[in-house]
Every structure is written in structure tokens, then in C-alpha cells.
């Protein structure tokens with residue numbers, strides 16, 4: 121048993137300052153978490169495979185003839201598992217680390233114990249089971265081992281999605297990674313959009329890009345994934361900082377922005393509430409005379425308008441220079 125009380129000293133130290141008394145609410149939260157983890161450990165023993173309509177033997181990495189129960193798949197004899205490592209931001213779903221019975225490799229168990237969380241897991245299971253995603257599993261997205269359900273408390277239900285544990289999540293933005301990793305990540309998102317017609321359906325976050333042990337990226341968290349995405353965004357080239365196309369889908373725009381592969385045509389001037397198409401040959405005075413009409417009601421003096429535009433242009437040019445210098449540094453590495 122590892123979920124013992126009290127927790128190890130180093131865990132308590134996070135919550136305990138020598139100058140303060142122990143905070144009762146925090147202690148109670150730790151105790152509740154430990155109890156819940158133990159309840160989850162017990163529940164995993166008797167969870168059965170959910171046969172979803174879309175899944176068939178060819179669709180899943182789990183052999184549905186031999187794996188009907190979660191205990192067929194996971195090594196439940198190891199009492200140090202499951203290990204909680206993350207709580208979802210948009211639900212109460214908790215991610216636990218576990219291992220496969222067959223070869224001991226690490227897997228992630230996404231656990232839901234309420235209806236809203238179950239809905240998200242069920243939706244995500246449908247995504248992983250989709251035939252169109254088969255070529256991506258184990259590469260651009262994690263391998264999928266099945267969706268299981270069992271009893272939780274008095275009349276409740278617990279559900280569990282089992283996925284490959286792919287590696288470590290990025291702790292900083294894509295433009296801080298090597299050029300080859302930036303390219304591979306952008307390619308992975310483009311492939312999902314264009315070859316599979318799938319978008320993640322939620323805001324891009326670099327924490328959802330995992331670095332596999334072989335150095336390749338793996339995209340995770342498809343709780344809100346959408347099928348039928350028709351992506352007409354032009355290919356993103358990370359080898360130089362290019363002007364953003366006028367038409368692009370939001371998700372690729374966010375990835376390209378995080379990778380510093382694009383620079384936007386529009387220069388926004390927040391103080392004036394306007395945005396202008398960048399033109400290196402145009403002066404601040406020319407911009408102001410073109411854009412002053414919509415802000416006349418603000419009674420902004422000409423000098424002030426020109427000064428604000430000059431400031432915004434300078435920042436835009438500095439940002440572009442920073443991206444170009446950074447790209448040159450990456451190439452030299």
C-alpha cells in the first residue's frame with residue numbers, strides 16, 4: 121500500500137510553511153484525495169470493456185476477445201498503482217499512471233466518476249476508435265487500449281479510458297523547442313486536420329504536446345475532438361517566418377503562432393482600438409490619416425494618434441526581428 125496516511129514528509133512540506141499552522145482545508149483535501157485514489161484502485165479490479173458501436177476488432181489495439189475486463193489488461197497486483205498525476209482543467213476527470221499486464225509498459229488511465237466526465241471520456245473513446253485514426257495511433261496520437269466501466273459507490277458509475285503513456289509534456293512554447301521538433305509538431309496537427317478531418321475542438325496548449333522517447337511529438341487530449349473538419353489552411357513552413365495567410369483555421373493559427381512560424385499582417389493599436397495591414401513603406405502619419413475617421417468620436421489629437429501608431433509599428437517590427445533572429449539561432453544549433 122502506498123496510499124497511506126499521513127503522506128510522505130516531502131508532500132506535506134508543499135502545504136506546510138514553518139511560520140504557519142497546518143491549513144485544515146488543505147489537509148482534508150490531501151486525505152480526500154488519498155481516499156479517492158484507494159477507491160479508484162479497488163474499482164479498477166472489476167471494470168468491464170465497453171463495446172461501443174464504432175469499435176471492432178480491427179479498430180482497436182485491445183483484442184476484444186481476450187480483454188473483456190480491465191484486470192485482463194492492467195497489472196493490478198502492483199499496489200503502488202495507480203498513481204495520480206494530473207487533474208483535467210475542464211472536468212473532474214483524473215489521470216492516473218498504470219502499467220500493462222502483458223509487458224509492463226506504462227499507460228494512462230483517464231478516470232471519470234460523474235456524468236459530465238463520463239460524457240467527455242465516451243466522446244474521446246469514440247475518437248480513438250475511429251478507423252480513420254488507425255494510422256495515427258502510436259505515432260501522432262497515443263495508442264488506445266479500450267474504454268471500461270464499473271460501479272462507483274452506491275449506484276454510481278466509474279469509467280476509464282486507457283491510453284499509451286507517450287512521454288513528457290512540453291513545459292514551454294513550441295518556438296523554444298528545436299526546429300525539427302517544431303516542424304514535426306506542426307506537421308502532426310496538419311496531418312490530423314487534412315488527412316483525417318479531425319480538429320481538437322479546444323484551445324491549443326503546448327502542454328498537450330508530448331515528447332516521445334524517440335524525440336517525436338505526440339498530441340493528446342481529444343475530449344472535445346471534432347470530426348468532419350475541412351481544413352483549407354495553406355501548409356505551414358517553419359523554415360522561415362512567413363506572413364500568416366488571410367484564411368486559416370483557428371487551431372492551425374494557434375499552433376503556427378506558438379511555433380513562431382507566422383507573423384500576422386495586422387498590426388493592432390490597442391490604445392486606438394484599431395488594427396492595420398502592415399506596409400513597410402507607409403509612415404505613421406499615412407496610417408493615421410487612413411484610420412483616424414473611425415476613432416474621430418474619441419477626439420484623439422493627431423500627435424497622439426501618430427505616436428500610438430508609431431509605438432505599435434515599432435513593437436510589431438521588434439517582434440518580427442525577434443522571430444527571425446531566433447530562427448537563425450535554431451538553424452545554427
Ligand SMILES: [Zn+2]
Pocket residue numbers: 313319349350351352353369370371372
Ligand atoms: Zn484546420
